[in-house]
Amino acid sequence: MMKEIGDAEKRFEVLxxxxxxxxxLRQDFTVVFWNRCLEDWSSxxxxxxxxxxxxxxxxxxxxxxxxxxxxxxxxxxxxTIFSSQLHKNIIPAHLPGGKLRxxxxxxxxxxxxxxxxxxxxxxxxxVTELTRLVQDFxxxxxxxxxxxxxxxxxxxxxxxxxxxxxxxxETIPHVIWLGESDGHVTYLNKAYKKLTGRSLRDTLGFGWAxxxxxxxxDTVLQKWEDAYKQSKDYRGECRFRAKDGSYRTVSxxxxxxxxxxxxxxxxxxxxxxxxxLKQAEQALRVANDELEKRVQERTAELQRVNEALKESExxxxxxxDAAPDMFASVDPETAMIxxxxxxxxxxxxxxxxxxIGRPIFDVYHPDCMEEVQKAFDSFVKTGEVHNAELxxxxxxxxxxxxxxxxxxVRDEQGNILYSSSIWRD
Amino acid sequence: MKxxxxxxxxxxxxxxxxxxxxxxxxxxxxxxxxxxxxxxLRIISLEEFQEMNQETGNDALSMVKLSFKGPFSGxxxxxxxxxxxxxxxxxxxxxxxxxxxxxxxxxxxxxxxxNIVMNGVMxxxxxxxxxxxxxxxxxxxxDSILNLLHSAQPTSxxxxxxxxMRFSVESLQIDGNIMLFFEVGSFDALVASVDAWLxxxxxxx
Numbered sequence: 075m076m077k078e079i080g081d082a083e084k085r086f087e088v089l090x091x092x093x094x095x096x097x098x099l100r101q102d103f104t105v106v107f108w109n110r111c112l113e114d115w116s117s118x119x120x121x122x123x124x125x126x127x128x129x130x131x132x133x134x135x136x137x138x139x140x141x142x143x144x145x146x147x148x149x150x151x152x153x154t155i156f157s158s159q160l161h162k163n164i165i166p167a168h169l170p171g172g173k174l175r176x177x178x179x180x181x182x183x184x185x186x187x188x189x190x191x192x193x194x195x196x197x198x199x200x201v202t203e204l205t206r207l208v209q210d211f212x213x214x215x216x217x218x219x220x221x222x223x224x225x226x227x228x229x230x231x232x233x234x235x236x237x238x239x240x241x242x243x244e245t246i247p248h249v250i251w252l253g254e255s256d257g258h259v260t261y262l263n264k265a266y267k268k269l270t271g272r273s274l275r276d277t278l279g280f281g282w283a284x285x286x287x288x289x290x291x292d293t294v295l296q297k298w299e300d301a302y303k304q305s306k307d308y309r310g311e312c313r314f315r316a317k318d319g320s321y322r323t324v325s326x327x328x329x330x331x332x333x334x335x336x337x338x339x340x341x342x343x344x345x346x347x348x349x350x351l352k353q354a355e356q357a358l359r360v361a362n363d364e365l366e367k368r369v370q371e372r373t374a375e376l377q378r379v380n381e382a383l384k385e386s387e388x389x390x391x392x393x394x395d396a397a398p399d400m401f402a403s404v405d406p407e408t409a410m411i412x413x414x415x416x417x418x419x420x421x422x423x424x425x426x427x428x429x430i431g432r433p434i435f436d437v438y439h440p441d442c443m444e445e446v447q448k449a450f451d452s453f454v455k456t457g458e459v460h461n462a463e464l465x466x467x468x469x470x471x472x473x474x475x476x477x478x479x480x481x482x483v484r485d486e487q488g489n490i491l492y493s494s495s496i497w498r499d
Numbered sequence: 500m501k502x503x504x505x506x507x508x509x510x511x512x513x514x515x516x517x518x519x520x521x522x523x524x525x526x527x528x529x530x531x532x533x534x535x536x537x538x539x540l541r542i543i544s545l546e547e548f549q550e551m552n553q554e555t556g557n558d559a560l561s562m563v564k565l566s567f568k569g570p571f572s573g574x575x576x577x578x579x580x581x582x583x584x585x586x587x588x589x590x591x592x593x594x595x596x597x598x599x600x601x602x603x604x605x606x607x608x609x610x611x612x613x614n615i616v617m618n619g620v621m622x623x624x625x626x627x628x629x630x631x632x633x634x635x636x637x638x639x640x641x642d643s644i645l646n647l648l649h650s651a652q653p654t655s656x657x658x659x660x661x662x663x664m665r666f667s668v669e670s671l672q673i674d675g676n677i678m679l680f681f682e683v684g685s686f687d688a689l690v691a692s693v694d695a696w697l698x699x700x701x702x703x704x
Binding site for chain 2: 139
């Protein structure tokens with residue numbers, strides 16, 4: 075036994091230099107070699123284990139699953155593998171942190187010598203680090219897969235949302251466009267082709283600028299450039315050439331879409347054909363102007379009429395005042411003089427203001443008061459007086475013989491509105 | 500080379516004994532009854548093998564390979580379609596397969612499972628001869644069957660023994676194949692050993 079162990083030590087000495095845990099078992103499970111690496115890993119020194127049964131140190135070797143498989147080794151059979159996954163710790167060995175080393179073991183058959191039976195050479199590899207890496211990798215891969223799935227889901231949702239927006243933008247009657255951060259248009263909805271008749275291929279990028287009226291183009295491009303430099307909205311109106319060659323007035327807007335950091339990532343805009351609106355506006359303006367003109371004309375005419383009227387009134391007043399007969403208008407109820415002409419005032423030696431507002435009786439001479447009363451009664455009764463011979467009294471008391479005639483103007487109900495008295499000298 | 504029914508039966512029996520032993524070891528490891536059957540055993544030429552694998556020959560497979568040397572020499576390969584291998588590994592380590600590819604842990608596990616199966620089969624066949632065969636340590640690889648064949652560089656006279664296997668655990672079935680490439684002359688040695696074995700055991704039958 076001692077000789078065998080001595081021989082084995084000499085024979086396997088070289089295995090002390092390997093970074094593997096190596097030990098050799100005899101068919102009766104006696105340990106005949108235990109290398110330095112194993113001493114270190116297991117804290118079991120070589121002199122304590124060599125020559126003893128491995129089962130007294132590591133009882134799991136009693137297990138039939140080891141026995142049956144090792145048996146073929148002792149008979150010179152095939153190498154046997156105890157993988158890390160199924161046999162993590164064939165010789166329990168602690169890492170500095172207290173955890174067990176994960177081990178992968180290969181057992182091969184070695185000729186023991188003349189006896190015919192073989193030894194089992196155990197080579198134990200520490201695969202802790204490798205296992206940890208694999209586990210890290212798995213975790214990473216699972217995370218990556220999760221992320222990929224999440225992104226895929228988000229993309230699908232986005233695509234569904236995008237499809238909805240696309241459908242929406244394709245059906246509305248306004249031109250919708252999307253541009254990259256530098257303004258290159260990457261999307262135009264169908265409304266654009268409907269307006270200009272030009273294909274997407276020709277109008278994407280800055281191809282749309284060719285559709286703008288030459289007189290408007292510079293303004294639009296300048297507005298865009300200013301907006302681009304300041305990352306701000308822009309809007310305006312310009313004329314686009316329609317597919318029939320006519321120009322349509324279009325209102326346009328562009329709005330920058332910014333990311334969280336405020337950087338412009340996209341431009342979005344809406345163009346609306348406002349030609350009809352413009353035409354309606356124009357028609358309204360024309361109608362309005364026409365109306366204005368007519369009102370002015372009418373006002374002028376009215377003014378002319380007024381002036382003519384005023385003129386004729388003045389003329390009449392002049393005639394009235396300058397007439398050789400004396401005129402006055404008398405209120406039938408109060409007998410007050412409401413109006414008189416200058417002839418009356420002059421003949422009586424009063425101013426017009428002194429006469430107006432006086433009772434009519436005041437202008438008569440007291441000698442003919444009876445006749446005056448008669449004439450007034452007749453006036454009140456019939457509204458008329460015919461050739462009454464009366465005397466007026468001047469301011470200085472002298473008499474004027476006159477003939478009075480009175481006529482009246484009545485309303486529809488027959489009430490006397492005013493009267494017109496004429497005295498003839 | 501055509502084998503007699505008797506010779507074929509003998510080989511079948513040997514392979515079955517081998518997989519039976521492997522099944523019992525695997526059962527004790529996964530604490531669940533695992534059955535290993537060999538529904539079909541074939542001996543074919545290299546040409547026939549290439550013809551057989553014309554369609555699926557370039558599919559990626561999970562393989563455990565080892566070489567043997569002695570009275571007869573060659574390579575033994577246990578191979579599974581990758582997804583079958585994944586299922587088998589998951590079954591053994593009790594974890595759901597998460598991806599089609601087999602990483603290090605899976606390859607190590609599959610190497611051990613393949614090692615157990617091939618130990619059973621090769622041990623059984625090795626028992627035919629009095630001398631021990633020498634074996635290399637089994638290694639795991641993923642490749643196509645035609646690439647494997649190419650790397651093994653068998654000569655056109657090489658014979659191939661294919662045993663189709665079925666792992667059954669509860670309701671689950673996993674199909675795999677074990678394939679032995681014999682070097683020139685080695686197959687004759689195997690047949691000679693079979694005949695000798697038959698001669699020895701004929702009294703018992």
